[in-house]
Amino acid sequence: MFALDIGCGENIEPAVRLAVKGYSVVAVENNPYVVKEYKDRLIESESEKVSSVIPIIADARFLPFKEASFDLIIAYYAFDWISILGEPEDIERAACEVKNVLKRGCKLIVHEYWEQGKASRRDVLKSVGFTVEVKPGDEIILIAKK
């Protein structure tokens, strides 16, 4: 099983949790300095599963993977930053890329910071063809199925 973490930042925890569940995880981040920090954190981690996590420098808007490569994709607080550091339409571009590399019937799990992010993310993910469920609760979590 292969998983992808989009805009992983320096936060190794989501990828390590998936590795513990048996996934081979690719963590994508476009800032090389952040990837360096991520790698250092993996080295410092006490989890035996860190060897199943591969961080790479790549742009979520232009993912370097074949179509239908992943069984699960996660994006922790990343979509807003893709547009903050890029252009507003980059969210849609990244959503299309994510959909392309996700296997049919599989899920993208998106964590968001704020209420407005929930509505706009739901609309964007729907517009590129995902079926979207917003999880009830304090945290803003969207489950998008291809």
Ligand SMILES: C[S@@+](CC[C@H](N)C(=O)[O-])C[C@H]1O[C@@H](n2cnc3c(N)ncnc32)[C@H](O)[C@@H]1O
């Ligand atoms: C708010 S941080 C979240 C990091 C991490 N997922 C977490 O849970 O803490 C968003 C990250 O997305 C990265 N990012 C922004 N635009 C990106 C892009 N086009 N491709 C890949 N990563 C991007 C930023 O460099 C930043 O590290």
